[in-house]
Amino acid sequence: MDKSEILDLLHAKLSEKIENLERLIAETRAANNETKSSMGDKYETSREMVQQEINNLQIQLNENVKARNSLQFINLNPHQIVGLGSLVETDKGLFYIAVSLGEITLGKQKIFLISPESPLANALTGKKNGDEISLNGNTQIIKNIS
Incomplete structure (x- = not known):
């Protein structure tokens, strides 16, 4: 992507x-x-x-x-740790941390555009591949960061 x-x-x-x-x-x-x-x-x-x-x-x-x-x-270089401009794949979906604009489809891939201030982005920030986050009782595992 x-x-x-x-x-x-x-x-x-x-x-x-x-x-x-x-x-x-x-x-x-x-x-x-x-x-x-x-x-x-x-x-x-x-x-x-x-x-x-x-x-x-x-x-x-x-x-x-x-x-x-x-x-x-936004830095387009690949990220090792989640932050602004990260494209984060979890076991629940694909999230791009930039601005809050909801869901888009690029190719056949659904991507959720989220603000860096959102609760999900706050939970993801600073994490790396394989880390687990929990938000509102839902657990997600980070599969890939780019």
Whole structure:
């Protein structure tokens, strides 16, 4: 499994999310401006709700930009010990420690993209091949790290 392919896919997914959020923010701002000019003060509550939606979208945008920027710190070299940028195969699945984006399929292989701050990543960090981790009553054995 080529980690650079996974990283390229992460960049693409995050860039797509960022573009969509930027578009949504622009559209919502435009709708809010139209409401301001045509409806007057009696619709102040709905304008505030639209502003809250813009703020929520902006928070999501900032989180995705931060996640995409964090990808530049990932080392693609093979790892002996689990850490940021590790592709970890356990007896339960394949995990890539970078950003939290859920499950992807690359080739015919399912890979779970997890954040370094996630409980699973915390349990795996510092471990090596053959080590065992236990999380929420589930035990996993590390089969391979790359």
